[in-house]
Amino acid sequence: MAGNNGPDEWLPRSPASHLMLCCCVPGPAGLLRAVEEAAMCMEVAILAATERGYGTCWMTGISHERVERVLPLPDGARLVGISPLGLPREGRALSWDSLLRHIVPQDRKPLAEVVREEANR
Numbered sequence: 664m665a666g667n668n669g670p671d672e673w674l675p676r677s678p679a680s681h682l683m684l685c686c687c688v689p690g691p692a693g694l695l696r697a698v699e700e701a702a703m704c705m706e707v708a709i710l711a712a713t714e715r716g717y718g719t720c721w722m723t724g725i726s727h728e729r730v731e732r733v734l735p736l737p738d739g740a741r742l743v744g745i746s747p748l749g750l751p752r753e754g755r756a757l758s759w760d761s762l763l764r765h766i767v768p769q770d771r772k773p774l775a776e777v778v779r780e781e782a783n784r
Contacts, residue, residue, distance in 0.1 A: 679747030683708060683719070684730075686740040694741070701743040709746055718751040 685708075687694075687701035709719045722745040731742050 679718070679749040681748040683712075683746045683748050684734065684742065685744040685746075686736055687743050688737065688739045689741070698741070698743050705744045705746070712748055716750070717748055719746045719748055721746055 683705070685701050685705035687697035689697040705721075709721070712719045725745055727742045730745065736742065
């Protein structure tokens with residue numbers, strides 16, 4: 664995929680040790696449904712990897728057609744997404760706790776003020 668000065672020129676230089684590829688095979692419900700389900704699976708995989716300290720992100724600007732030509736996908740499979748997967752450089756990893764400190768307001772109301780429990784009827 665190198666040598667075209669295109670948006671996927673990063674691949675040969677990527678420090679990521681692995682790539683996650685998410686594919687789908689359209690079934691009776693159609694391509695859109697297959698893509699939606701595959702994307703949900705990819706997001707769960709990215710969240711699980713992040714929780715374990717791996718660096719990931721959804722890649723954009725990738726030529727799916729070129730990837731499908733280079734990598735052997737099963738018959739009828741369509742590429743849905745790509746994510747690098749690797750250990751971040753020392754000191755660059757975010758834990759869920761440190762991430763939450765940055766994105767969740769610390770002056771939140773206590774849970775008891777915003778949630779009401781009801782007995783089963």
